[in-house]
Amino acid sequence: MDFDVRPFEAADADWLVSEHATHYAQAEGFDDSFGPLVRRIVDDFLRAHDETCEAGWIAHHKGQRLGSIFCVRKDNTTAKLRLFYVVSEARGTGVAQALIDQCLGFARAAGYGGLTLWTHESHAAAGRIYMRNGLTRTHTKAVHSFGVDLVEETWQIAF
Known part of the structure; x- marks a missing residue:
């Protein structure tokens, strides 16, 4: 598939929130508390991100959005990957x-010494991608979130 990756724009916000909420409700049974969490993450990014060390991107093809990913500051030395998502057809x-x-x-270019992310064990395909790119799962925890029983995971990589 031919596609491009461009910077995230405010006009992408509603699509990103809707796509995340709809997909995870259908695929994993998440309740309606998940969409507002995604909305808060997106709104916080739009309101106060530091362009020197935080960015978001949208993959697209012929006007169709295919996926998203964000890199935000966790602390002075660690970046945090957020809102990684690819539509099923892509x-x-x-x-x-x-x-x-x-x-x-x-x-790496922003000078972070490493990156971390939070996800769920049920996102096995994403876990394989993380592993293939040198990230290591460092923590797991059974929880009840978004109306379902889940296993939270933390992944990390040092640069």
């Missing part, structure tokens, strides 16, 4: 890897 096409490459490259 999975297996290289979109996910292109987004990961964009995020990791930006984090």
Whole structure:
């Protein structure tokens, strides 16, 4: 599939929130508390991100958005990957890897010493991508979130 990756824009916000909320409700049974969490993350980014060390990207093809990823500041030395998502019809096409490459490259160029992310064990395909790119799962915890039983995961990589 032919696609490009461009910077995230405010006009992408509603799509990103809707896509995350709809997908995870259908695929994993998440309740309606997940969409507001994604909205808060997006709104916080739009309101106060530091362009020198934080960015977001959208993969797209012929006007269709295919996925998203963000790199934000966790602390002075660590970046945090957020809102990594690829629409189902673009999975297996290289979109996910292109987004990961964009995020990791930006984090390194911004001077971070490493990157961390939080996800769920049920996102096994994403876990394989993280592992393939040198991240290590460092923590797991059983929780009840978004109306379902989940296993939270923390992944990390040092640069």
